Amino acid sequence: MNITIIGLGLIGGSMAIDLRKRKFAKKIFGVDNDILHAETAKNIGLIDEIVDLETGIKSADLVIIATPVDATIKMLNDIMNSLDNQIVTDVCSTKFQICELVKNHSKRKNFVASHPMAGTEYSGPWAAISHLYDGKSTIICNKEESSNIALKIVEDLYGALNMRIIHMDAKAHDMHAAYVSHISHISSFALALTVLEKEKDEKHIFNMAGGGFRSTVRLAKSSSDMWAPIFNQNSENVIDVLDTYISKLQKFKENISTNNKQGINDMIIDANKIKRIV
């Protein structure tokens, strides 16, 4: 099938690699506002052809919107208005507002709201890698609002990417995503900011950063283009979980300040229960 990918960064580019290798895509068209990204994607072989948005939609059986959530929201209605029989999916990390936006669109059934939960801290077409999605989960939201054929094609797409498919209501998705994914990013951004402020002499960070610090701060390298709109979109859930997170830190601080060894110990043992799950 012919596929058009809008947004040729880590997410769209990594899909392109495996969809081609696994023969799910016959021809891949690429759309990107950033001409450097578009040309790079063409030059390194992620896409066959750079096209404008209109041509991209007309030429495709399946359109994948792989742009940050703010950009996706801005163009989604225009894309939906241009559809004949094409199927469209997006890959955004927040789903409620996107589903609300197109809820009453006459072509709603052509659209599948999805969120493949995979990524790295790098971005741009240079960051695209094979096997990014293998074995990970993808969430498909509000599937009853999509046609069976649209759903089948998008599930086949994620099947070709070797992903586990989970169905979820868009509102529930955004809540769980805040709890599991969005808060991890904020905790990591704040850690980087803290250490950079405290350690004016960067040599010490470099010398003393063990594997633990590197692992915890890794997500702080993530792109602001992608993440600022996510926090903005999902503000209610993010603030809710951030409040809980801050209160846990304050409890740690209180136990340390009052020399409450048992309290510190109990909190760590409770935290260790995460071993049961990941």
Add this chain to the structure above:
Amino acid sequence: MNITIIGLGLIGGSMAIDLRKRKFAKKIFGVDNDILHAETAKNIGLIDEIVDLETGIKSADLVIIATPVDATIKMLNDIMNSLDNQIVTDVCSTKFQICELVKNHSKRKNFVASHPMAGTEYSGPWAAISHLYDGKSTIICNKEESSNIALKIVEDLYGALNMRIIHMDAKAHDMHAAYVSHISHISSFALALTVLEKEKDEKHIFNMAGGGFRSTVRLAKSSSDMWAPIFNQNSENVIDVLDTYISKLQKFKENISTNNKQGINDMIIDANKIKRIV
């Protein structure tokens, strides 16, 4: 040389493996209060012989104390009192109180305060692995308080473990360790506690936990036996950095609550500067 390792967990056990393989140790004696740990260490070949503390000291050229910092502080003076010409080092993550404790001991010159900055989230002799220390940094504190020969032997020890050696004042060490290492652990423990509280349905954590969450929460699996005493020992520095961390999170929250997209974006771009260093 004959080496006695007190504390046969991840840290001491991993040293034993490579010190033997690389022929730095001729014979390795092991001391551990926990009989299961001691016998496991013997059975899986980490040590040659289980001995009591007194025999361990008498039989060794070099004594490595690889117990949590509270246990180390409890026995350090007794160990120092039993020394003839043996050299002693410890591996604790906080160094100021340890150095204070032995500052005026008649055998102070036989002791080298060190902190090899390596580890995993696992513990016990079963967690011991080869190459744990390769390429990592070890901090030696207050070296002027050790004799040249003691320093030489301990530097050779870390040389055999392929570590980079950094010298630092004990007080400065504890401050930098709080900034780079201890805060990472608290941020991760608090993240686990938050997600476990928010996600009563653990299936969702399992399904939706991507590589990012796994990486950020990894340290939350760390042992309370090791970490509770560290936070306690280094409380002043830990509280100071925790205050900064909480204030960064509150700033994030404020920007998200007020829909300040530029503010969120700027914080993420500032956090991205960590790329220059790690």
